[in-house]
Amino acid sequence: MHRSNGECFEGSISADPAGAGAGGASDFLQLDMGDAPVGGRADWLAGQLRRAIADGRLPVGSKLPATRVLATELRVSRGVVTEAYRRLGEDGQLAGRGRGGTVVVAAPVTAGGEKTPRPGRAPGVPFGAVPGADVFDALRAAPARIDLSPGVPDLAAFPRAAWTRAERAVLAELPAAEFGYGDPRGTPALRRAVANWLARYRGIRADPDEVLIVSGTAQALGLIAQVSSRDGIRAVAVEDPGSLGVRQHLAHWGVATPPVPVDEEGIRVDALRASGARAVLLTPAHQFPTGVVLGGGRRRELMGWAAEGGLIVEDDYDAEHRYDRAPVPALRSLLPEQVCYAGSVSKLLAPALRVGWLLAPAAYREAFVAAKRFADLGNAVLPQLVLARLMESGELERGLRLLRRRHRRRRDAMIAAIAAHLPGATVHGAAAGLHLTVTFGAEAVPGADTELAAAALARGVKVHPLSWHAQRPYRPGLVLGYAARSPGEIAEGVAVIGEVAGSRSGGPAGLGPDRARGRGVPGEIAGSPGG
């Protein structure tokens, strides 16, 4: 136990303002003049600097403190520091850069603590048989000329000027206390703005107190897994095909993801019922990856299932992007007490903002607040306030309107390119969203689409094989994002896919009509270029 009295008081309130007894001490390299011999301080200091440069604590390019500052901290005359810097300057290790200060310009030739080169994380081939937990990181890290991965809006449209303007305005009036720890649920301003946004665009009536601000849908999924696990829910049924990323997140948190088939009306509620799962995760407004809208009959069936105690997780990931069809209100608007609703700005503005929201049934709300508190004490405050401003001022809405026009043109460019270069492919889900899906044939062909995606990547075009997003055998296909690319890039990328697919038809992957298993459906096959 901490029993002695006054030891800290006595020790700490010494008469020596720079502390450290014999000499001064600096946080910079934890230098302590108490360690230096009295007659050789410049020597000693030069040696300390050499060691720090040699062992990498002072890498090339790093700046040294001003001589005046360091001398004050070490309580030595400025000449001691100047002399030490001068000696390393003579060695060629330091250089003065005028107002830029003194900078490390070279490591010694015989560096004592030379680093062994550390191999970077192996990029890995992202198209193995079973995609690993880091498959999206690996795919993102893979170099490519044209990235047609799904899941991002036109990132070039990010409203940089509006963001800066809003942030300046926020900073101009923010009370200092707001820089401290905040409400783990999020700032009141953003919770209010999100509640208004959801009321206007998603048909959801929510009190701002019901809104939990989270770090994107990824965090929402983790919180949902944690909270529902504690409630005894060990499995959340998912759509099949359905997002691989979502499954990986739930699996990481120890939640099983039994597949439930999706047909042209959306998830098969009879199969959901038969699965016995107590919870299901859905993308009702625009099913990922097929693009199907959950039909009215299915909605009614689902409401019946939920009324018997089922929990619905609604991943409303890209509902605001809609081109050729009527808007679809969120399930949450009908079933507030049975639906955990998750949305984010990842598709509205940018995934890099890592801001989303979660609306939970009342019974779970406190558990979600606790889960968020102990995840990270709540989202960062500044971006929340900036976003709230953009939402409330109408700027986000205006931006979305422009974005949608641009996305539509890109969608059209992709459809035209597919018609030209992949004439036998079937296009799915193009009426809304940021991506579409093409399938080749009606039968599962193991490995066919991963090989196609790998071949396209080898030619510099990045896509998702559809099989990544299916748990059970499914038609080969590709998921193609169009929102982030120009029409020219889209045309070029799809042309490359067409070439690759054409050159592979008849090959072992068998995307052609003449493939070994002989079950091709004429007219749906990726033909030879121009075919």
Place this chain on the structure above:
Amino acid sequence: MHRSNGECFEGSISADPAGAGAGGASDFLQLDMGDAPVGGRADWLAGQLRRAIADGRLPVGSKLPATRVLATELRVSRGVVTEAYRRLGEDGQLAGRGRGGTVVVAAPVTAGGEKTPRPGRAPGVPFGAVPGADVFDALRAAPARIDLSPGVPDLAAFPRAAWTRAERAVLAELPAAEFGYGDPRGTPALRRAVANWLARYRGIRADPDEVLIVSGTAQALGLIAQVSSRDGIRAVAVEDPGSLGVRQHLAHWGVATPPVPVDEEGIRVDALRASGARAVLLTPAHQFPTGVVLGGGRRRELMGWAAEGGLIVEDDYDAEHRYDRAPVPALRSLLPEQVCYAGSVSKLLAPALRVGWLLAPAAYREAFVAAKRFADLGNAVLPQLVLARLMESGELERGLRLLRRRHRRRRDAMIAAIAAHLPGATVHGAAAGLHLTVTFGAEAVPGADTELAAAALARGVKVHPLSWHAQRPYRPGLVLGYAARSPGEIAEGVAVIGEVAGSRSGGPAGLGPDRARGRGVPGEIAGSPGG
């Protein structure tokens, strides 16, 4: 299964550019003109708007879309929208505001969907017997004139202008792709800047690839709990006294926190060894809350313990703030393979930024990357890049130097106020950090300091009772943050505490020398004002 061919293609690429068959449709309130009777469109639209205002989807103050925009989306003549707006204007529910657009100004008197008033979360009395998981939220929400809670730097010193400048510079040159999903480990620029910072100021040599950017130490603790749990570590020993918040975080993640006593040399390593714990969490540079520095002998003992397989979690929460003593290099600099190191900008800049870093032993590194990926896919990009800029430009360092001078003055003001108003109290840990601790007497007095803190809060002064931060009976005391308050506020706050303590001496809580249990130590007791 999703078997039908072409249904999405056919359905989606309709000739009708606004979609939705009979009429146009808008995301705003999910209006669909297909639902409107042909002869009564303005009527129908006015009805829809009235409903949305009545049921709260359009709260007072929300803006309606411009008539031109809404008319285009609904594919009706602009007159239809103008007429609908006009009718609600006549009801007094809408008002035109020139360029500000049309705004909801009043809810109808007989609101159909009137909300039942929802009780806010009960603020709760934060000073109960056992502090609950939301005790810090409750304390933060409690109104107070002078907040002497520990744990925040001078928030008024946040470099608003430098932050805005750096952000503008970042946005000016950021490639659009950086707005997409990023590396879950953090941006390379910030990992590099943190590695350099840690080398300069904390004696730690780290490759940027070893640095994991996290959402503050709170998230680091959660990740550590998750990763070590998977490695079979179910308990992490903690210092006692030690941070209540840290214990709450670990407990939330299912990790036990056996207490190990702290004395004037820091944690008792013999007691740690006796506890049998495989892991321990420490604040070696400035023990929270006592302010003790881990002594050299203890460091050597700890290294021995770690060499036998013990894992150290180093919470380096305020090491950069140092006034009257030599800097202390981080344990991580000595034991990279036995120490999980956690730091953050919460004490350097602001907790509201929610940015921190975690350096794990190599054996755990991949597991931490996975844990961060599945927590939230990585921190937001913009604040990381802004922070990297402030670190690399030297602005953070300069700011810290100013901050330290200001903090020292505030520390001195608090010590003077304690000498004046709490003359019998013992001050601990004032040589560094953002807070100090005062104790009253040498014996545990259950409930004494929580009652004192509650009484101070009733007088408008917020503090932590020391007993919050002790698992086993400990001397009564208070933990007082000085960094965020002006000298005047500090003097006033401590004077209030002195009055409250004086008026309570002899009372049931027994902080006075004449208390019922009669074990007061004269000279250490909070006396009457001026006594």
